[in-house]
Every structure is written in C-alpha cells, then in structure tokens.
Amino acid sequence: MTKDVSFNRKFECDYGVMVEVTPMIRRIVAQNPGPYTFKGTGTYVVGRGKVAVIDPGPDDPVHVDALLSALDGEEITHQLITHTHIDHSPAAKLVKQRTGAKTYGFGPHGAGKYAQGAVVEAGGDQDFVPDVAIKSGDVIEGEGWTFESVHTPGHTSNHLCFHLREENALFPGDHVMGWSTTVVSPPDGDMADYLASLRMLSERDDAIYYPTHGGPINKPQKYVRAILVHRKLRETQILDCLDKGTTNISDMVARLYKGLDERLIGAARHSVFSHIIDLSNRGVIQANGDIDIAAEYKRVSS
Numbered sequence: 001m002t003k004d005v006s007f008n009r010k011f012e013c014d015y016g017v018m019v020e021v022t023p024m025i026r027r028i029v030a031q032n033p034g035p036y037t038f039k040g041t042g043t044y045v046v047g048r049g050k051v052a053v054i055d056p057g058p059d060d061p062v063h064v065d066a067l068l069s070a071l072d073g074e075e076i077t078h079q080l081i082t083h084t085h086i087d088h089s090p091a092a093k094l095v096k097q098r099t100g101a102k103t104y105g106f107g108p109h110g111a112g113k114y115a116q117g118a119v120v121e122a123g124g125d126q127d128f129v130p131d132v133a134i135k136s137g138d139v140i141e142g143e144g145w146t147f148e149s150v151h152t153p154g155h156t157s158n159h160l161c162f163h164l165r166e167e168n169a170l171f172p173g174d175h176v177m178g179w180s181t182t183v184v185s186p187p188d189g190d191m192a193d194y195l196a197s198l199r200m201l202s203e204r205d206d207a208i209y210y211p212t213h214g215g216p217i218n219k220p221q222k223y224v225r226a227i228l229v230h231r232k233l234r235e236t237q238i239l240d241c242l243d244k245g246t247t248n249i250s251d252m253v254a255r256l257y258k259g260l261d262e263r264l265i266g267a268a269r270h271s272v273f274s275h276i277i278d279l280s281n282r283g284v285i286q287a288n289g290d291i292d293i294a295a296e297y298k299r300v301s302s
C-alpha cells in the first residue's frame with residue numbers, strides 16, 4: 001500500500017499448534033486468515049500452570065479445542081481482551097463455558113465512545129461484556145505474571161494494550177501491527193484518538209510488542225514513530241487531493257490507494273474518512289453539508 005513504513009510480512013504458523021515465543025509466552029493461531037487478520041488471530045498464553053490468555057479469538061470451536069487441549073493439565077485463570085472485534089473476543093464465551101475463566105476488558109463494544117454501547121459498525125462483537133471492567137493503569141496479577149493495562153482508543157474506543165512487567169513486553173492487540181497499518185473506521189474508530197494513543201506509546205519504553213496478528217515488533221518506539229509519519233503523510237495527501245480538485249472520499253481512495261485489494265476498498269474509504277473527520281474537527285477542512293462519508297470537502301481558507 002505504501003513504502004514509507006517497513007512492514008514485516010514474514011510470519012509462519014501451523015494452525016492449531018501451540019508454539020513457544022519465550023519461556024513465559026506461547027501462541028496459537030486461529031485459522032481465520034483474511035485481508036484484516038493476515039494469517040489469523042494469534043491467541044497468546046502467558047505463564048505456566050495457571051495462565052492468562054490474551055484474545056481467545058473468533059467464535060471457532062476448533063480453535064478453542066486446540067487451545068484447551070494444548071493447555072491440558074494447566075488452568076486458564078484470566079482471559080484478557082484487547083478489544084471487541086469478532087476475530088478477538090467471541091471465543092471468550094466458549095472458553096468460559098469450559099473453564100470458568102473470567103474475562104477482563106475495557107467494556108462492551110463502543111464502550112469508550114457511547115455510554116450505551118450503540119451499534120457502531122459491522123465486525124464488532126456486540127455480545128461481549130467483560131466480567132471485570134478494566135481502566136488504564138489497572139494491574140492484573142496471576143501466578144508468576146503481572147499485567148498493566150493501557151487504554152489506547154482509536155482502532156476501537158474500547159481498545160486496551162496489556163503490558164507484561166516481567167518481560168517489559170506490550171501486547172498491543174490491533175493498535176500497532178507489524179504486517180500492516182491499522183484500520184481506523186468511524187464512528188467507533190477515531191483518528192484523533194488513534195494518533196494520541198500512538199504518541200503515548202512512542203513515549204513508553206516497552207522492549208518488544210506482540211501484536212495479535214503477525215510477528216513481534218522489535219524497536220517498537222521507532223516503528224510507532226514511522227506509523228505516525230505515515231499517518232501524517234496520508235493527511236498531507238488528502239489535503240493535496242483537495243487542492244487538486246479531488247473533493248470526495250471515493251475519488252481520493254481511487255487516487256491514493258492504487259492497486260488496492262478490492263476487499264479493502266471499504267476499509268480504505270473509512271480510513272480516509274477518519275482523517276477527514278479529524279481534519280474537519282480541527283477546522284482545516286469543511287464539508288459541503290454534514291460531515292459524511294459521501295460528502296464533498298474543501299479546505300478552509302486561512
């Protein structure tokens with residue numbers, strides 16, 4: 001899509017097979033590859049004996065069976081949920097039915113944006129309600145492991161990252177991924193929030209990230225700064241489109257995302273729309289009428 005960030009698309013996995021990432025961290029990948037999920041959802045297991053699971057995955061009994069059989073003789077004591085997209089949280093219900101393991105998350109889908117958990121987009125797991133609601137800075141402790149949660153709204157309003165103290169490692173969910181940029185899709189996705197969350201992460205000293213999709217990210221601060229530059233570039237390109245008479249989002253996507261996988265065009269439009277909302281809110285541009293994905297836009301003359 002772009003050449004400014006060096007994405008890492010080298011990632012091998014055998015579906016349903018638990019692999020050791022570090023002595024403390026294991027991962028098993030669900031067989032749900034796709035344009036948004038890369039090779040599939042990586043469910044992380046942290047600890048030995050009494051373990052935490054991060055993002056149990058999609059509503060897929062085969063994946064849950066594989067996870068539980070790989071953990072035969074161990075006990076899942078916690079399920080940590082980064083956010084409520086359908087490739088991350090629905091398996092929590094199945095895991096809970098079979099193990100009783102409680103779920104920890106920020107709140108239902110849309111929780112960070114709409115108090116009522118309004119229906120905000122397709123792809124949200126509307127059924128998920130955490131057993132334990134987590135705020136930024138909450139500490140979740142188990143046998144031999146300690147997590148601190150970091151609220152990172154933007155991809156979704158209820159997105160959390162989990163910092164594993166023992167390894168100074170961050171599990172950033174979909175907020176930062178090594179293989180691709182993150183979809184920021186309004187109304188629950190919010191570009192201003194997303195950029196603020198990225199800036200906040202860039203100032204932390206996490207040693208490594210383990211995103212849900214794809215491989216780990218070393219030197220994560222450098223990578224996060226590159227993603228911020230990429231977003232700034234995208235914003236500049238959008239303003240350039242307006243200056244050259246491309247005034248609606250469909251035409252901008254056709255110009256900016258040449259050769260894009262057809263299945264991703266809807267997401268690209270939403271991503272551009274999220275920049276447009278941010279630019280409109282900042283008073284840089286304005287819509288002809290309401291701020292809408294189908295509207296025409298122009299620069300606000302200064």
Ligand SMILES: [Zn+2]
Pocket residue numbers: 083085155174
């Ligand atoms: Zn997601």
